[in-house]
Amino acid sequence: xxxPGFTDVRDRGFGARAPVDAALAxxxxxxxxxxxxxxxxxxxxxxxxxEPVRSATNVPAFERSAMDGFALRACETDGxxxxxxxxxxxAKPFARALEAGEAVxxxxxxxxxxxxxxxxxxxxxxxxxxxVRAKESVPAGKHVARVGEDxxxxxxxxxxxxxxxxxxxGILAAIGAARVRVVRRPVVAxxxxxxxxxxxxxxxxxxxxxxxxxxxxxxxxxxxxAIALPTRYVPDDFARTRDALSRACDEADVVFVTGGTSVGxxxxxxxxxAALGELAVHGIAVRPASPTGIGFVRGKPVFxxxxxxxxxxxxxxxxxxxxxxxxxxxxxxxxYARQRAVLSAEVPSAVGRVDYVRVRVRADGSAxxxxxxxxxxxxxxxxxxxxxxxxxxxAELAAGETVDVWLYG
Amino acid sequence: xxxPGFTDVRDRGFGARAPVDAALAxxxxxxxxxxxxxxxxxxxxxxxxxEPVRSATNVPAFERSAMDGFALRACETDGxxxxxxxxxxxAKPFARALEAGEAVxxxxxxxxxxxxxxxxxxxxxxxxxxxVRAKESVPAGKHVARVGEDxxxxxxxxxxxxxxxxxxxGILAAIGAARVRVVRRPVVAxxxxxxxxxxxxxxxxxxxxxxxxxxxxxxxxxxxxAIALPTRYVPDDFARTRDALSRACDEADVVFVTGGTSVGxxxxxxxxxAALGELAVHGIAVRPASPTGIGFVRGKPVFxxxxxxxxxxxxxxxxxxxxxxxxxxxxxxxxYARQRAVLSAEVPSAVGRVDYVRVRVRADGSAxxxxxxxxxxxxxxxxxxxxxxxxxxxAELAAGETVDVWLYG
Numbered sequence: 001x002x003x004p005g006f007t008d009v010r011d012r013g014f015g016a017r018a019p020v021d022a023a024l025a026x027x028x029x030x031x032x033x034x035x036x037x038x039x040x041x042x043x044x045x046x047x048x049x050x051e052p053v054r055s056a057t058n059v060p061a062f063e064r065s066a067m068d069g070f071a072l073r074a075c076e077t078d079g080x081x082x083x084x085x086x087x088x089x090x091a092k093p094f095a096r097a098l099e100a101g102e103a104v105x106x107x108x109x110x111x112x113x114x115x116x117x118x119x120x121x122x123x124x125x126x127x128x129x130x131x132v133r134a135k136e137s138v139p140a141g142k143h144v145a146r147v148g149e150d151x152x153x154x155x156x157x158x159x160x161x162x163x164x165x166x167x168x169x170g171i172l173a174a175i176g177a178a179r180v181r182v183v184r185r186p187v188v189a190x191x192x193x194x195x196x197x198x199x200x201x202x203x204x205x206x207x208x209x210x211x212x213x214x215x216x217x218x219x220x221x222x223x224x225x226a227i228a229l230p231t232r233y234v235p236d237d238f239a240r241t242r243d244a245l246s247r248a249c250d251e252a253d254v255v256f257v258t259g260g261t262s263v264g265x266x267x268x269x270x271x272x273x274a275a276l277g278e279l280a281v282h283g284i285a286v287r288p289a290s291p292t293g294i295g296f297v298r299g300k301p302v303f304x305x306x307x308x309x310x311x312x313x314x315x316x317x318x319x320x321x322x323x324x325x326x327x328x329x330x331x332x333x334x335x336y337a338r339q340r341a342v343l344s345a346e347v348p349s350a351v352g353r354v355d356y357v358r359v360r361v362r363a364d365g366s367a368x369x370x371x372x373x374x375x376x377x378x379x380x381x382x383x384x385x386x387x388x389x390x391x392x393x394x395a396e397l398a399a400g401e402t403v404d405v406w407l408y409g
Numbered sequence: 410x411x412x413p414g415f416t417d418v419r420d421r422g423f424g425a426r427a428p429v430d431a432a433l434a435x436x437x438x439x440x441x442x443x444x445x446x447x448x449x450x451x452x453x454x455x456x457x458x459x460e461p462v463r464s465a466t467n468v469p470a471f472e473r474s475a476m477d478g479f480a481l482r483a484c485e486t487d488g489x490x491x492x493x494x495x496x497x498x499x500a501k502p503f504a505r506a507l508e509a510g511e512a513v514x515x516x517x518x519x520x521x522x523x524x525x526x527x528x529x530x531x532x533x534x535x536x537x538x539x540x541v542r543a544k545e546s547v548p549a550g551k552h553v554a555r556v557g558e559d560x561x562x563x564x565x566x567x568x569x570x571x572x573x574x575x576x577x578x579g580i581l582a583a584i585g586a587a588r589v590r591v592v593r594r595p596v597v598a599x600x601x602x603x604x605x606x607x608x609x610x611x612x613x614x615x616x617x618x619x620x621x622x623x624x625x626x627x628x629x630x631x632x633x634x635a636i637a638l639p640t641r642y643v644p645d646d647f648a649r650t651r652d653a654l655s656r657a658c659d660e661a662d663v664v665f666v667t668g669g670t671s672v673g674x675x676x677x678x679x680x681x682x683a684a685l686g687e688l689a690v691h692g693i694a695v696r697p698a699s700p701t702g703i704g705f706v707r708g709k710p711v712f713x714x715x716x717x718x719x720x721x722x723x724x725x726x727x728x729x730x731x732x733x734x735x736x737x738x739x740x741x742x743x744x745y746a747r748q749r750a751v752l753s754a755e756v757p758s759a760v761g762r763v764d765y766v767r768v769r770v771r772a773d774g775s776a777x778x779x780x781x782x783x784x785x786x787x788x789x790x791x792x793x794x795x796x797x798x799x800x801x802x803x804a805e806l807a808a809g810e811t812v813d814v815w816l817y818g
Contacts, residue, residue, distance in 0.1 A: 041609050045628030059787075061613055066717075066785060068673040089645070089675065090605035091616045107675050109605055109716065111616045122673070150786045158791065165817050166632065167790045170625035170718055174787055176612035196499035196518060200450050203585035204470055207500045207520050216579035219454030223575065236498070264477040264531070266498065266516050307518065308475075309579055337746040376475060377559045378468075378583055381576045382567065408574050 014263060014283030017290060019392060020354045023281050023319060026294055028332065030280075031301050031323040034184040034253060045169045047182035048225070048329040049162045055155055055175040058148035065106040067143040070125055070132050071116035072103040074142065077134035084132050088113060103132050112144050119143035151175055161329060183329035186226040189252035190214050191244050193234045193259040193269060194307060212378060213258045213305070213312045220316050224335060225328040226254075236260060242272040249276070249297045253327055256320060259307030262291040269304050273297060285392065286354045288375035289315035301327075308375040314356040317387075336386065336406035341367035347397040348372075349390040358384035359405055367405050385409060423672060423692030423699070428801060429763045432693050432728060435703055437741065439689075440710050440732040443593040443662060454578045456591035457634070457738035458571045464564055464584040467557035474515040476552040479534055479541050480525035481512040483551065486543035493541050497522060512541050521553050528552035560584055570738060592738035595635040598661035599623050600653050602643045602668040602678060603716060621787060622667045622714070622721045629725050633744060634737040635663075645669060651681040658685070658706045662736055665729060668716030671700040678713050682706060694801065695763045697784035698724035710736075717784040723765040726796075745795065745815035750776035756806040757781075758799040767793035768814055776814050794818060 036050030065071060065088070072082055082103040088094040088110040098104065098115030106112065106119060117140045126133045151157055157171055158164070164172075164182075172180060190213075197211040204210050211231070218228035229252060234244045241260070248255045257269040263283075270293050273279045277297035282304070284292045292315040293304030303320040305312045322332050341359075344366045349355040358380050359367040367388060370380055386407040390397055397403060445459030474480060474497070481491055491512040497503040497519040507513065507524030515521065515528060526549045535542045560566055566580055567573070573581075573591075581589060599622075606620040613619050620640070627637035638661060643653045650669070657664045666678040672692075679702050682688045686706035691713070693701045701724040702713030712729040714721045731741050750768075753775045758764040767789050768776040776797060779789055795816040799806055806812060 041624055042627065045624070045631070057613060059613070060618065060785075062616055064785075068671065090603055092604065093616055107673055108671070109603065109618075145785055150788050157788070163818070165791075166625045166628035167718075167722055167787060167817070169628045170621040170722075171787045171791050173609035173619045173624045174613075174621040174718075176610075176619055178610035194499055194518065195501065200582035201585075201587035204466060204468070204583075207471055207502055209469065209518075210582045210585055212579040212583040215450055215454070215582045216575045218451065219575035219578045222454070262477065262517070264516055309576075309583075313576055313579075376469075376473075376554055378576060378580045379559050379566070382574075382580050408576070409572070 017283040017285040018281045019352070020284060020286050020318065021392070023284050023294060024322065026280050027301070027319060027323050027326065030296060031326040033329045034186060034327050036181045037184045038179045038181050040179050041169060041172055041177060044164050044172060044180050044182065045166055046225070047164055049158055049160055049164060050181045050183050050329065052156050052160045053158045053172065053177065053180065055151045055153060055157050057175055058153045059151040059174050060145050060147060060149070063112040063147060064145040065108060065110045065112055065119045065143060066145050067119050067121050068107050069119045069121045069143065070103045070127070071098065071106045071112045071119050073098070073100070073116060074118040074138055074140040076101065077118070077120060077137040079133060081131045081133050084127070084130055117141065117144065163330060186253045186324050186327040187251070188221045188226045188228045188324065189248035189255045190217050190228055190231045191234050191248055191255065191257045192231050193236060193241060193257060195236050197233060199231070199233065212309050213307065216309065216313065217256055217258070217305070217316060220321065221324060224321050224324045225330060226324045236266050236268065238268040238271060241268040242275055245269070245272045245297065245302065246276055249300045249302070253300060254323055255300060255302045256305050257302065258305045258312060261293055261304035261306055269293070273302050273304065277302070285352055286314065286318065286356065288356065289318070292319060294319060306375070309378040310381055311375040313381055318356065334406055336408065339405045339407055340402055341365055341405045343388070343397055343399055343401050343403055344368045346399045347388065347390055349394060349396050351395050352392055354392050355390035357388045357390060359386060359388050361385040361405060367403065381408070426692040426694040426699055427690045428761070429693060429695050429727065430801070432690050432703060433731065435689050436710070436728060436732050436735065439705060440735040442738045443595060443736050445590045446593045447588045447590050449588050450578060450581055450586060453573050453581060453589050453591065454575055455634070456573055458567055458569055458573060459590040459592050459738070461565050461569045462567045462581065462586065462589060464560045464562060464566050466584055467562045468560040468583050469554050469556060469558070472521040472556060473554040474517060474519045474521055474528045474552060475554050476528050476530050477516050478528045478530045478552065479512045479536070480507065480515045480521045480528050482507070482509070482525060483527040483547055483549040485510065486527070486529060486546040488542060490540045490542050493536070493539055526550065526553065572739060595662045595733050595736040596660070597630045597635045597637045597733065598657035598664045599626050599637055599640045600643050600657055600664065600666045601640050602645060602650060602666060604645050606642060608640070608642065621718050622716065625718065625722065626665055626667070626714070626725060629730065630733060633730050633733045634739060635733045645675050645677065647677040647680060650677040651684055654678070654681045654706065654711065655685055658709045658711070662709060663732055664706070664709060664711045665714050666711065667714045667721060670702055670713035670715055678702070682711050682713065686711070694761055695723065695727065695765065697765065698727070701728060703728060715784070718787040719790055720784040722790055727765065743815055745817065748814045748816055749811055750774055750814045752797070752806055752808055752810050752812055753777045755808045756797065756799055758803060758805050760804050761801055763801050764799035766797045766799060768795060768797050770794040770814060776812065
């Protein structure tokens with residue numbers, strides 16, 4: 001394939017843009033969960049379990065006092081005096097079984113001695129140096145944590161696919177798990193195309209601008225559980241775009257190409273994907289990210305993300321994010337909190353197209369659509385509190401309508 | 410102060426437990442934002458801005474085409490033929506100003522030449538090799554991104570206190586910021602007390618149990634933007650608890666002590682805080698975390714978190730988390746998404762006390778309270794989808810009542 005030169009600046013044409021649902025179906029059918037890896041417990045929180053975890057042990061493994069007080073026989077809490085014959089502390093059990101007429105002091109977490117079947121709280125006891133008397137009777141089992149009452153040996157503690165929460169790390173520790181098998185974190189390669197781009201941190205000068213998409217994409221990928229490799233900068237050249245894409249598909253699980261995604265003569269990335277693999281989707285009926293592409297090279301998903309930063313964010317949120325989360329074993333839903341809100345103004349759209357509409361959430365809880373247009377204005381998504389999606393079957397959303405707002409914050 | 414021996418097992422007494430609001434007021438009045446530090450842009454997302462960021466540059470810094478098409482004079486889009494005199498690409502401007510009767514090809518992001526005031530989209534043009542004609546007229550300014558229309562030089566781009574989102578990293582790159590000043594991440598020291606504790610990863614054996622609170626707390630602290638130091642294990646001994654606490658207050662910005670927080674003879678941590686500084690709150694009217702303490706040692710907040718894991722999570726969520734977030738410059742609100750739900754059953758409580766009630770969210774969206782009790786059963790917070798808080802002024806929540814559920818997921 002020859003390098004398309006500048007004189008080719010013309011609309012190669014998108015043909016019919018793919019419906020959003022069709023693009024999502026391509027992702028759902030072809031982005032598969034990555035293999036698993038073993039990580040130490042300290043790194044488990046936030047990761048996704050690759051297989052269910054069963055407990056090899058009972059928690060607790062012994063009868064344990066749930067209170068500070070006195071271990072005794074419930075049937076002897078009728079007010080009689082019991083001989084205080086010793087004590088049990090955590091990890092320091094009373095040395096023998098309790099006999100009739102006896103009690104031992106216990107603290108929370110201490111093993112309950114054999115022969116005792118209840119714990120009398122210290123507040124409900126009249127205790128001297130050598131004896132104790134219950135101020136009220138307690139039933140058998142009172143304040144005694146039974147063997148396996150938290151986790152029974154053999155029970156499934158956590159299911160496969162669980163995104164591990166802080167308390168899950170706790171229960172994994174409780175059952176003695178030193179390591180867990182989790183889904184490998186997706187590795188993302190970002191190729192930023194465009195002769196005008198300076199790397200982030202550079203001060204824009206002359207007609208060159210700083211690459212704002214890569215730092216945004218790296219942070220988005222991290223949010224979705226992935227690891228972004230350092231961005232590679234690729235000039236507007238077909239062969240170099242193709243070669244960089246091929247290398248990226250060796251190094252990463254998923255590749256994002258920003259810029260040059262449309263149908264003009266300088267838009268090399270769609271042609272590079274088609275040359276190396278399959279350009280499954282090119283052009284999607286979504287505003288402002290219509291020049292988005294989805295392809296596969298040697299089985300790796302490749303996302304062509306528009307260079308305009310708002311369109312890039314929209315294309316990431318709706319499409320690339322879903323693939324990243326699926327590769328990582330996560331739920332495919334949008335990773336934003338959702339809030340119901342009344343629209344303060346009409347949102348125009350068109351049947352057949354999804355609109356990604358930035359909104360501000362007002363103090364009264366209503367959602368104010370921000371002026372549309374300006375896919376290049378990153379400030380609009382910085383000022384927005386979130387976005388509303390106008391479904392493909394709606395020509396507009398009406399003022400006063402209650403909608404879902406997906407919150408950035 | 411002498412070491413309290415085992416024979417002191419008795420209720421030292423909490424006296425009146427502090428209302429939850431009073432405990433929160435102590436945190437709010439005394440946990441102050443940490444100093445700032447400078448971080449490179451690549452590490453900025455997720456951090457909290459210590460000062461507002463203003464732009465030293467206009468974005469865009471030059472008039473830029475927002476479309477692929479033709480730069481021309483809007484007043485000449487009346488159907489007349491315009492001479493195609495050249496082209497502009499990103500970072501490759503047309504060399505001179507446009508004269509009357511002329512047009513140049515432009516791609517998205519290319520500088521618009523002086524003399525041109527509009528861009529005609531390629532789809533709206535009839536173009537040959539040497540000339541172009543507009544199929545419809547366009548107004549001046551059409552598809553031209555004005556200088557500073559995204560960010561004006563001198564404008565505040567992001568306010569102090571902003572928790573930086575992925576798109577914020579993008580706009581910081583766009584204005585050429587190489588580094589940003591953010592609030593330092595709080596450093597958390599965790600002291601786990603209890604002779605019975607084995608470190609996480611160890612298999613529980615005999616009467617010893619694995620420490621499940623530390624891995625949970627480290628993950629919670631990370632979620633709230635903090636860094637947990639490796640846990641220190643402290644035996645049930647007053648002097649060693651006091652000395653470990655003193656060292657921890659040198660090393661960290663906030664200290665968590667788990668276990669031994671109540672009023673029995675083996676509860677050394679409240680006495681250690683009092684010996685080194687001030688035990689401002691001890692005992693809070695909240696279930697299941699009533700044996701929680703809040704103190705200050707050399708200005709550092711110290712949280713005494715109950716050893717029972719559910720109580721530990723509750724005390725972290727309601728109290729310690731708030732301090733961590735305030736130190737880190739974050740909003741003090743609970744860091745969980747909130748969902749309104751109808752309670753499927755009554756939740757008993759008591760006036761004067763806040764209850765932290767674990768709930769499951771059913772398929773129909775209603776919230777099912779899980780059996781209360783079992784502050785030691787971590788499985789209950791693993792199985793729960795979130796929690797409901799019963800306010801102090803309510804004796805119960807009624808079945809059918811609509812409440813806020815704070816979601817763990």
